[in-house]
Amino acid sequence: MTAQSNPPLLSASHLTCIREERVLFDDLSFEINGGDIVQIEGPNGAGKTSLLRILAGLSRPYGGEVLFQEDPIVRCRDEFNEALLYLGHLAGVKSELTAEENLNFNLRISGYAQFDPREILARVNLTGFEDALAGHLSAGQHRRTALARLWHTDCKIWILDEPFTAIDKKGVAELEELFIAHANNGGCVILTTHQDMGIISDDRLRKIRLDYRFI
């Protein structure tokens, strides 16, 4: 693998996060290379989402920094944003727009000029719902509309907060296969979930554990 000689794709160095006067984690350091699938584990309130938002550059950590290929992300924001695909709790799907319009907008704003939205929506089982307003879709279909962009991207770093919420078993399996294919292509996936994953084997999955702290 060439990944050994390259600098780590994303690394956290001595991250500290404090929310509501509570330390969620401190001095947290790790490196994520191409090919990694990383699950952030921990009970509710342990700071999983906060960590993902810090890694994506949406929040500033209280201390420490996040490095993208050894450069702090605050200094190479454009390159980093080009390599990053972040899907939060809130999916960024407009209920006033149809599934197809949502996907079109999301892909175009990420810079993709040419794609076939209907084909991509077919991958997430939304054939026949292209022209339905996202507000009228079920929770799972709503989530799928947001996830559809994973099927048309060249971003290396995927940061996904609870991607499996409201997705059925078959959909979860498809997503897991997509994650493995993405990792085999040299990308990395960082995700949180409370569901067990069936296809990604334990030796493939790296886990970073955050514990609920009372300090």
Add this chain to the structure above:
Amino acid sequence: MNRGISYTQAFFTLLQRDLKIAVRHRGDIFNPLLFFIIVVTLFPLGIGSEAKILSRVAPGIIWVAALLASMLSLERLFKADFVDGSLEQMLLSPQPLQLLVLSKVLAHWLLTGVPLIIVAPLLAVLLHMDSNAYPALIETLLLGTPVLSLLGAIGVALTVGLRKGGVLLSLLILPLYIPVLIFATGAIEFAATKQPYDGQLAIIAALLVGSLVLAPFAIGASLRVSTN
């Protein structure tokens, strides 16, 4: 994979999306416009229909009503996007944030500023405004309402993360609106008495150019703080 979207295309993609959402949510367009019309038509009922008094206060009434109507509509500039997570996606987009922000402000102005400019002459007739002042009214509104949208957007960006940002928003941005109000009403009054009003117009134009250049940076930075 082809990432061939130019800045102009990104700008118009977002503009088109915002306009489309507004058209499907029609109340959002008519609410500020109705407010504007109602406030202006209430004044003659309150202070009497004497033409002399009305024509004296008309510029002030129209401008203050326009200012409040613009503020009323500001809050939803970023709120909906903040609530459903689209704002995060915009912040993480590889396109320059200033460009996207400018596109959103332009959409807001097209939806709230332009309708006001269109109905303002009708309301001016209602208030017996001097006919010499009509061009000045339109010119000040054309130059001034974009300033209101741009400056207002900074305030909205700062308060979008707060649950009850409405009061704070008015406190933050009303003082910034005052120069526009003073020079706009001044220009209209000068025009009514057939004096040259180029000076006031030039100042409003300067405010517009200044805010057009600087506000996108301030809005972008405020949004980053608000989503932190």
